Amino acid sequence: GAGVSQSPSNKVTEKGKDVELRCDPISGHTALYWYRQSLGQGLEFLIYFQGNSAPDKSGLPSDRFSAERTGGSVSTLTIQRTQQEDSAVYLCASSSRQGTEAFFGQGTRLTVV
């Protein structure tokens, strides 16, 4: 696609429910990153994919968080049994092997009520 696409753009969920956040990277980009940005905070790294594998998943805050990437393209971030502290904007970015900068999506704003 022309840019990194994230869906949904907004998600309100009840505490304890599971949510899935989707990221469609730029076509051909091999690297994909998930970040979390809480209100007024900086970027919190969650996980990084190179192709379908995740060399670094050290940022996932708990075992309720998981992510996968299939076909070297679309990635899904899943949060199980959501808690109020999970409320944040979840940002996805992708970059190419040849290129250097990362391109960001507009994010998914998750609100857990």
Add this chain to the structure above:
Amino acid sequence: AQSVTQLGSHVSVSEGALVLLRCNYSSSVPPYLFWYVQYPNQGLQLLLKYTSAATLVKGINGFEAEFKKSETSFHLTKPSAHMSDAAEYFCAVRTDSNYQLIWGAGTKLIIKP
């Protein structure tokens, strides 16, 4: 290990004054360096990048940054601040051997009328 330090979580300047946002990095190999900007309620947008060509890099909206290897710095400057520059600015580093992006904590730029 790479790291990025942005000095000052908030910087306040008067409209028309010089903007200086500081970024220092640590990297054992030649880095790629980036500045991104995030306007309120928006995703991150690349301002400029250093990729081992010219050490003085010009970006969008009148911003520029100078790579100084001896000081391990990549400070962002703009000669004259505009109200529309109010945003959060993030510095990041990446090396050729690792697609992982390492981010600074961000600096919120406040423009006083």
